[in-house]
Amino acid sequence: MFRVSKLRNFALLLATAATAFAAGDGAGVSPRAEPLFFNGTFTNAIITAWAFTGVIILLLMWMVGKPSIRPSKGQAVMEALITGLRDLFEPIVGKKAFPAAFPLLATLFIFILVNNWMGLIPGVGTIGWHGHDAAGHEHFTPLIRPFTSDFNGTIALALLSFGAWAIIVFKYAGPKVLFIDLFGNKADKAETPGWLYPILTLVFLIVGCIEVFSIFIRPFTLSVRLFGNIFGGENLLHGTGFFFVFYFMEMLVGLIQATVFTLLSAVYIGLICNHGDDHDHEEGHAEAH
Template identity: 30%
Template sequence: MFKYIFTIFVSVFLFGSPAFAQHEEAVHTESSHEQTHEEEKFDIGSMIMHHISDEHGWEFTHSVKLPLPVILYTADRGLELFSSSKLDHGQVYNGYRNDHEHIVRINEDGSVNEAVHPMDFSITKNVATLMIGALLLLLIFTAVSKGYTTNKGKAPKGIQSFMEPLIVYMRDEVVKPSIGKNYGKYFPYLLTLFFFIFINNLLGLLPGGANLTGNIAITLVLALISFLITNLSANKYYWKHILLPDTPKWMWAIMIPVEVVGVLMKPLSLMIRLFANITAGHIIMLSLFGLIFIFKNWAVAPAVGVFALFMSAIELLVAFLQAFIFTLLTSMYIGSAIEEHHADH
């Protein structure tokens, strides 16, 4: 398994040349009596959107960018693969241009070829982060599993001693009370869900990190998986409560649509809550740093630093809290779907 993961990461991080894309700097000349220097107005909105959005390269700072492989498929050319650095700064390569992270085919006159719609399977920044998160999960839990095997009957050591309290807490305080005696069937998924969100939340807080869990496509997939597991595991009492509620029949025209909407709102709330909270945290942090460039005064920096430090501590709490809430609510939804019927008298 690890040799395949290593092959993937070699293709992600070493494809293309050069290793780092270089940004060109404009040179301003001085006249004998005055300087001709035109300052661009700082656009904090564009800066924030640039940092929280996905991109075909991985920009760590303004002058250091790691190119990632661009993988395109078109009916006339088939599969094409090249480095994302070929499309930096609006360049056209092999008839393609990166138009706001949407790669399009270009005609000879520079206009977009509307007849060709390339299918983009590129390894973007979010995809690369997804791979790193998956690799970290494999490495961590392989080590934990090995620890349980070698330290059987003994006190946990190393990473096992750090992870075991979290695993036991999620099992005994979250999953088991929410689902009941049949929790074992769903615990592996819920544990994976918790640590996947938690680790990627932490990766997003690193300098140059990707906003993976703040990408609504990622939260949509996680919510959809939880939705499918919940409703495919549901028993007849769950569906009877939704489709044949215990109310007078004349109220069914109101109650059934309400219950169906409630079923659909559960994954929607999971998706939006994680997306909104993680994205909001990144926007607040970037807005604080943007104040330095707006006021253009070094005196603002200490105040921004204090608030940024405080927000970083809050973000660490939110990283755990959002993973916990997503797992807890999923456990509760599964528990309500498989709960046995108890007649009330």
């Protein structure tokens, strides 16, 4: 783990140098997505996301084909992927909220993973055209840009995750459970001295206010983490001349960041909704006997 951490730190230093190199002579990846159509309404990141989303859908339809009891190789691969994601997310989210949360989490994981790995495809970020900006300086506009290397893209994904969290939590837990989870006194009144219980109530109230603040900054933290790693990786590849060793590292980083984003989204849902499953299971087991 120590060696991996040192390698990652070294890579981030190279990414910083690559960013400085990009800012100095126009190479590398621009911090902003380039406007392409309708006065900047559609950027290269948006067009790329739509195009690759269509490719993903067509690829999945081709792999699965007509579902059957005896699955084809493509269907077996997809079933294995879905089963793996289900086994990963269900214990975190909880059984009650899982049917609503799983389509979102699986879609986010696949979409983010594909867009994270797009920067490794030859031509991404290098195919485009040269022009001049308003000041008359020569400017290169790439045709293709990974959606997750644009901060607008990652903040949109984070806001989507946050909105889905709010809907799922209010539907499957309710405002009362949410309020108690945030501000309620978690101490056992029967085992807590009478003089200490009101003090703990005040402490949990203050902690709840801090937790509310942390909830509202989740979209920012989710988006910055994803954007920083993917944008830094893009500049790392450009600044080092697409050295093949960093391809393998960026593949790993892309997988880790897609997993972290979706796991955190699942944890946020599970913190509120994943209550009572063990209790319900014990009650059902007792009734069966």
